[in-house]
Every structure is written in C-alpha cells, then in structure tokens.
Amino acid sequence: MREFMTLTKALSDPNRVRMLLALRPGELCVCQITELFGLATSTVSKHLSILNQAGLIRSRKTERWVYYRLADKPAPVAVREALDWVRKSLAKTDEAAADAKRLKRIMKMDLAEVCRRRCRC
Amino acid sequence: MREFMTLTKALSDPNRVRMLLALRPGELCVCQITELFGLATSTVSKHLSILNQAGLIRSRKTERWVYYRLADKPAPVAVREALDWVRKSLAKTDEAAADAKRLKRIMKMDLAEVCRRRCRC
DNA sequence: TTCTCATTTCGTTGTTTGGCGAAATGAGAA
DNA sequence: TTCTCATTTCGCCAAACAACGAAATGAGAA
Numbered sequence: 001m002r003e004f005m006t007l008t009k010a011l012s013d014p015n016r017v018r019m020l021l022a023l024r025p026g027e028l029c030v031c032q033i034t035e036l037f038g039l040a041t042s043t044v045s046k047h048l049s050i051l052n053q054a055g056l057i058r059s060r061k062t063e064r065w066v067y068y069r070l071a072d073k074p075a076p077v078a079v080r081e082a083l084d085w086v087r088k089s090l091a092k093t094d095e096a097a098a099d100a101k102r103l104k105r106i107m108k109m110d111l112a113e114v115c116r117r118r119c120r121c
Numbered sequence: 122m123r124e125f126m127t128l129t130k131a132l133s134d135p136n137r138v139r140m141l142l143a144l145r146p147g148e149l150c151v152c153q154i155t156e157l158f159g160l161a162t163s164t165v166s167k168h169l170s171i172l173n174q175a176g177l178i179r180s181r182k183t184e185r186w187v188y189y190r191l192a193d194k195p196a197p198v199a200v201r202e203a204l205d206w207v208r209k210s211l212a213k214t215d216e217a218a219a220d221a222k223r224l225k226r227i228m229k230m231d232l233a234e235v236c237r238r239r240c241r242c
Numbered sequence: 243t244t245c246t247c248a249t250t251t252c253g254t255t256g257t258t259t260g261g262c263g264a265a266a267t268g269a270g271a272a
Numbered sequence: 273t274t275c276t277c278a279t280t281t282c283g284c285c286a287a288a289c290a291a292c293g294a295a296a297t298g299a300g301a302a
Contacts, residue, residue: 001216004207005135012133013290014126030249040292045250047290064248064300078210085206086125089199095122115248134260151279161262166280168260185270185278236278 003055007082010054015039016047020056020070020086021096022103027060027069031115035106036099055079065111124176128203131175136160137168141177141191141207142217143224148181148190152236156227157220176200186232 010016015037022028022036034044048068051057055075060067071079090096106114131137136158143149143157155165169189172178177200181188192200211217227235 001135001138001211001214004210005133005138008129008132008138011129012126014122015290017122017126017129039290041249042251042293043291049250061249061299064246066249078206081206081209085199085202088202089125090122093122130259136260160260162279163263163281164261170280182269182279185276187279 003076004078006054007056007078010050010056011082011086013047016051017086017090018095018099019044019047019051020083021090022099023057023068023070024087024091025100025103027067028103029065029067029111031065032103032106032111033068035114035117036103056083065115124197125199127175128177128199131171131177132203132207134168137172138207138211139216139220140165140168140172141204142211143220144178144189144191145208145212146221146224148188149224150186150188150232152186153224153227153232154189156235156238157224177204186236 018037019033022033028036030041030044030048033048034041037044039047048057048059052059052068056071056079057068058071060069070083075083139158140154143154149157151162151165151169154169155162158165160168169178169180173180173189176196177192178189179192181190191204196204
C-alpha cells in the first residue's frame, strides 16, 4: 500500500507525468528537462527525485551529467503497469506532441550549450 | 491530460484508494463507508465526490440512501485500467484484508442502525 | 591538489488538500 | 403540506506540496 501510494502521488503532478512522457524516446539529462519545461533546476531535480523514489525512472551519471531514463524491464509489475497506463492514456495527446516537438529542437542543440543557457544571470 | 490528472489525483489519497477496494464486492451507502473508515461524514462525502468526478465510481439514490459503486463497463478505458491497476496492486494486501473483514461485520448490521450510530452526540 | 560546474539540498513562500463541525439541501415520510 | 434525516456544501484550520533562489555537494577538469 505504501509503495502504491508513492506511485500514485508521483503521478499526481502534471509536470512529473509530462517528464515520464518526455523520457519515452530515451534518456535525458537534467538540464535538457529543465530547458524543456522552463522550470527552475531545483524544481526539476525535486520532481525527478520523486519519480526515482517511486521506481518509475532510473539515473546514470556520465562525465558531468546525470541522465534519467524510464524504469527498465526488471521493474516491479505495479511500476510497469503505471508506465503503460500513462503511455496508453497520454501518448497521443496534444500536450505530449507539443513537448515532443520542443524536445526535438533541444536534442539538436549542444548539451553544454543547453546547460549554460539554463543560467539566467 | 486534464482528465488523466483528475484520475491520478483521485488515486493519490490512501483513504480514497481504500474506498475503491471496499467497493469491489458491491455497492455501499455513505454511512456504511463512514462507519468503515471512522471518518466524518462530510469527509467521506468529499472523497466520494472526487472519485465520482474522476469517473471511478457511480452513485444511485434509493429511499433515504445514496449508494456508490465502482464504474461499470461503459467507463472510459483509462478509468477501467486505473481500477484494474488498483485491484491488481492492492487486492491481496493486509490493509485491504483488514478493511474487508470490518466491512463484513458492518454489512451484517441493520443499515438504519449504522446511519444512526454515525451521530456521535 | 584545487577549480569548475551540473546537480542536489535547504529554507522560504504561496497554494492545495484532507480533516472537521455547522449549516444547507432535498427527497421520502408523515 | 410540513417534518425527518442522509447527504452535501461551506468555512475554517493544519499539514502537505510545488516553486523558487541560495547554498552545499561532489565528480571530473585542470
């Protein structure tokens, strides 16, 4: 029950759900997600931490960046069902399409460039 | 997206999830649910209204009482998947078993009796 | 080793949410 | 019709939460 509530609470914020959808094509680093949603880095980090704690995503650190991806096959059944539910319910929505479109543009940029841009001095 | 978030928010409170599980065997009236969870009537009513608005449950009024039941077959796919997810993830948990046990006892009581008992004067 | 910098953690603020009791509602009983 | 009473709505309080900027972290670069 406790684990299940961690899952449902993780899914109860629209920005977190959008992050799950954005991660469908493949892993992204924090600064790319920050750029995609126009939120503060600390806010994005918090959201990712909540999704991670729920087991919905996993992280990997390489060089200077932390990459997040959707949970892999060995994830618990409840987690996989949650991800399927999100995908089936929202993959074809306008919001997901708009995010995907903007993400495409961000993916074409240099990663270091994206990270530097996040700094709004 | 908006509808989906209504669903996930509805599922993000443990008492609401317990209510969904309690409704699995069949419909219950508000005072039975109130007795089952030991919450104020107004609180239970609010929770049921949120579940109803999300399409997860439906209501029916007969004589003096309002009965709530899980959403029927013609419910949207996302709703049916949500209910399946809850059932598969939690039906066999200790919490669900404990609630079911207490519910059994309440079901043996006279309905009017249960409603009157709720009044803690 | 020290420096750099992407990310996380901390502390604060405004909003949302769950809980309650009291008052309002409204459909059946009388 | 008026009365009864199960349920809903309202108003309030305390706890939880999302968002931000600033400070801390810690791994790679120099």
